[in-house]
Amino acid sequence: MLGATGSIGTSALDVIGRHPDRLRATVLAAGCNVEALLSLCRRHRPLHAVVADEDCFEALRDGLREAGLDTRAHAGAGAIEELAASGECDTVVAAIVGAAGLPSTLAAARSGKRLLLANKESLVLAGELLMAAAREGGATVIPIDSEHNAIFQCLPPQPAGNGNAGLPDEAMRAQVARLVLTASGGPFRGRNRDSLRQVTVEQAVDHPNWSMGPKISVDSATLMNKGLEVIEAHHLFGLPGSRIDVLVHPQSLVHSMVEFVDGSTMAQLGLPDMRTALAVGFAWPDRIGSGVGGLDLLACGGRLDFEPPDTAAFPCLALAFRALEAGGTAPAVLNAANEVAVSAFLQRRVGFLSIAALVEETLAALPATAAGSLEVLREADAAARRHVGALVADAPVPA
Structure with a gap:
């Protein structure tokens, strides 16, 4: 463990x-x-x-x-x-x-x-x-x-x-039309960009549905968490970014969906508790008790809502798609820049909106190169951390 x-x-x-x-x-x-x-x-x-x-x-x-x-x-x-x-x-x-x-x-x-x-x-x-x-x-x-x-x-x-x-192997991937990742929308769903300027650390880590650590909670608030998950899905399931979509689903009961080429869509539903996924992991292909209760849709309000993500207010998701398309070292740069930016936000050295700005500036400053070895990726990671660190050092402390 x-x-x-x-x-x-x-x-x-x-x-x-x-x-x-x-x-x-x-x-x-x-x-x-x-x-x-x-x-x-x-x-x-x-x-x-x-x-x-x-x-x-x-x-x-x-x-x-x-x-x-x-x-x-x-x-x-x-x-x-x-x-x-x-x-x-x-x-x-x-x-x-x-x-x-x-x-x-x-x-x-x-x-x-x-x-x-x-x-x-x-x-x-x-x-x-x-x-x-x-x-x-x-x-x-x-x-x-x-x-x-x-x-x-x-x-x-x-x-x-x-x-x-x-x-999934190649034959199974050919049967999949697209993957749909769901996102809760985080604690600031529905807010516009201007309203996010004064977001505090306490507000950003207060997720409405999931109990998570501070870094992951901030990533959820910026939608970077969903962007990283898009890149994950690409590697795990072997599909390009063009066949991976994101839908905001505030109830966090539909955890994701797979659309097949015949028009069928399979979804997995459950209460927002990580123990379900862990029990699947420990016992697969068997099922064991996780300590999580069954899903009563009526008790949960009897409705499931979906909406598109607002990438104007939350640009980190679009930045992740851009890094995935660029390939090579770009995802490593994205991840490292985000880690340093989020850490600076949690330390109250930069504001909430600065997280995306720092990541975007770093991606522009460090164009993608081929990533043929772990050493190359580590160098890209280190370069991104240095770049964001310098930007943060020169940035005024938010009021």
């Missing part, structure tokens, strides 16, 4: 705890929140616990000893990669936020794990490389984002082990 102390990790461990006869968390990894990790270790008693911050190693080791646990302590990004690829686990939940999750996700893919992919940045930054590693390593990739998990459920099951990572 990579990212054990975050919102995805909490949900995943809840599902695991409901099935002690079938599931066990053997490796728990976190950034530097030692106390939260120790609390999880006392409950789940993993074989290994690891913190990315090496300065936290002694606190973790001593805390495990004081708790009387046999859990082995580790520290550092290298240790997380090694454990993700080791024989100590057969399934890896990749939920480390941001580009920092890429190395461990790649390690799990190359090692042939069942990969429950909740780290969207890995696909945005290096989607072609990650999917190639999964196919070559014999990994089974099951997306955990609710939208991609919905599409995964709507498509006929694809057996893993035949070079397709458990995802």
